Amino acid sequence: MRNPSSGGGSTSKTPCCSKVGIKRGPWTPEEDEILSNYIKREGEGRWRTLPKRAGLLRCGKSCRLRWMNYLRPSVKRGRIAPDEEDLILRLHRLLGNRWSLIAGRIPGRTDNEIKNYWNTHLSKKLISQGIDPRNHKPLVVNPNPNNSPEVIITHDHAASNSKPGPKSNLSPGLVEEMGGSSIQISDANDQLGQYQNLVVNDISNTQNCHNSDGAMTMGLQGGYVQGNEENYIENCNEDTFSSFLDSLINDNMFVNQPQQQPTFKPLISSSSPAPTFNHAAIWEAELIRSTIHTSCDEQSELNNINHLA
DNA sequence: AACGCAGGCAACCGCTATCCT
DNA sequence: TAGGATAGCGGTTGCCTGCGT
Structure with missing residues (x-):
């Protein structure tokens, strides 16, 4: 890829490998x-x-x-499967540009690979479908007969452009859910939210780690005020974040509103026409559930989660 | 066949968090 | 407690490749 003699960055800052005799560029x-x-x-x-x-x-x-x-032997090569793609999309909606966290939930995929795939494929795909890839909300398209890509971002989240930091990079979707008492998405993004809920709901039915009711609600209601993301997150430790995840997991719109059992569609119609139920969702739920279980048992996962707090 | 362009992606960067002394 | 070392993260760069002209 890179020409070893050219040096990597174009900036004038001192590279980390500036020592004479240190090789750079593609590996042989x-x-x-x-x-x-x-x-x-x-x-x-x-x-x-x-x-x-x-x-x-x-x-x-x-x-x-x-x-x-x-x-690494565990690294999976090859194309991203449609199931993986859907999972990336949903995790990104929950986690934002937390590539390492997303990668941690997709076996065999690296953060770099997912990041690249997002930037080169998924973000464009979302845009083409009228969804803002930064916040997973509908783009307001300027009425234009020739469908030019002129769009207005409706929800310009700080994480989009500001220097990323562990405390400021939660996805707007996540923040939105943190601020509300219900996970239900009430705008035109309903379908997307519902689909996500299915997965979350499925997790809730089986995961039993931090599942006390008290803990569950603490993350949502214990001090977070919508629009005050920073305050919440600054006060968020491992427990509260876990609790918040629990609250996401346990907030079950379908239990409360069984009549709303929706027709689920993939977030992106990447392959076949939307089925009424997607195996990817089941697979994903199982995957996420397993990682959540793992997080209960392993300090490493706590450390990962801690990056968010 | 030659050229130009755009997309893909490996690699590098700076920064932050954590660990260690 | 302070400061250095190390590990890890997300953003960005720029070369390579494939495709269209």
Whole structure:
């Protein structure tokens, strides 16, 4: 890809691999093999000193990235499946540009891969369907007979343009749900919200980790005021965020409103015409459920969640 | 066949969080 | 507690490739 001699960034700032003799650019098969063999032998970690120990003329960051994104045995290569695509969309609506969190829920996919896929495929797809990819809300299209892509963003979330930070990058959809007592989306995005609810609901029926009623409601009602995202998030610790997730999970519009059992459609009509029920949703729910279960048991997941708090 | 263009994606960047001494 | 080291994250860059002309 990149020309090693050209250097990566176009900025004048000092790159991390500015040392003379440190190689940059695309990795060669030989380098891959050296790195793979070394990590299989010695294990991950100590990236800073790894290149020297392994005999690579790379910086530690580069080695880590290469391993995480390509050389790890668990990394899945190949096209993103429609099921995965739908899952990415729904997770993005919940989590925003938290690529690592999204990737953590899609086995075999890396944050970089998902990020790239989002930027090159999904965001454009959403735009073409009149949905703002930043907040998953309908775009207000300027009435235009030739369907030119002139659009007005209706909900310009701060996360879209501001410097990302752990405390300010929740998706607007998520924030919206945090502020309301119901997960139900009341605008033209109803269908999308309902579809998401199905998944969330499915999770709620089986996940039993933080499922106390008290904890469940705390995240939503304990201090968050709609429009005051920062305050809420700043006060949000692991428990409250977990509780918030629980509240999402347990807020069950279909139980409350069984007559509204909707006709579900994929968020994006990527493949076949919309079925009344999508296997992807079941698969996704199962996947998310399993990760939530995992989060109950593993500190690493807590650490991940903690990034949001 | 040659050229130009746009899209895809691997890699790099700066920044922040966490760990360690 | 402070400060350095390390790990990890999300945004951005720019080369490569495929396609259209």
